[in-house]
Amino acid sequence: MHNQKVISITIFYCFLIASIASLGSLFFSEFMDFIPCTMCWYQRIFMYPLVFLFLVNLLESDYSIFKYAIPLAFIGFCFSFYHNLLMWGIISDDVVPCKHGVPCSTEYFEYFGFINIPFLSLSAFSLILILLLIGQNKSKKY
Numbered sequence: 001m002h003n004q005k006v007i008s009i010t011i012f013y014c015f016l017i018a019s020i021a022s023l024g025s026l027f028f029s030e031f032m033d034f035i036p037c038t039m040c041w042y043q044r045i046f047m048y049p050l051v052f053l054f055l056v057n058l059l060e061s062d063y064s065i066f067k068y069a070i071p072l073a074f075i076g077f078c079f080s081f082y083h084n085l086l087m088w089g090i091i092s093d094d095v096v097p098c099k100h101g102v103p104c105s106t107e108y109f110e111y112f113g114f115i116n117i118p119f120l121s122l123s124a125f126s127l128i129l130i131l132l133l134i135g136q137n138k139s140k141k142y
Contacts, residue, residue, distance in 0.1 A: 008061060010135035014069070014128050015054035021124035022051050028117060039083040043121045046076030050128065066136040073132055077125035083118040 025044055028034040036044070050072055057065040085091045 004061075006138050007063070007135050008058070010131050010138070011054055011057050011061075011065065014131050014135075015051065015058060017124050017127050017131075018047060018050040018054055021047050021121065024120065025117075034117070039079060039086075040117070040121075042079045043076055043083065043125075046072050046079065047121070047124065050076075063139045066132055066139060070129070070132050070136065073125055073129045077122070077129050080118060080122040080125050084122050087116060087118050 022044075025036070025040070025047070029036055050069060053065060053069050053072070082091075
């Protein structure tokens with residue numbers, strides 16, 4: 001019973017993080033008028049469905065959530081990591097898919113010298129992925 005409670009709490013935290021990330025991205029684009037770049041759209045494609053997967057799982061608990069959510073979170077993590085490599089200057093603007101519209105290196109804001117929109121995305125995907133891997137480990141013991 002203890003592991004089942006831990007898994008439910010884990011999924012709730014994943015839902016909370018994915019919801020905040022999704023609402024935050026909508027806030028930036030719809031209210032702050034920050035135009036998302038191509039890499040940002042790719043990250044949204046993998047974050048938005050997680051909200052609904054976690055919500056459905058909170059209503060009807062099913063341990064198969066891990067086999068659906070982990071790949072989405074991992075691919076989103078890869079896109080956000082790649083985007084951050086660009087923002088950190090490790091990779092060049094020439095090797096990103098942002099050829100039309102807003103450049104992927106556009107920085108709408110930066111706090112403390114490193115917190116920007118791509119870093120927030122990387123943080124969200126990282127936390128979700130870590131929580132999912134912990135939850136998956138607990139579900140196997142259950």
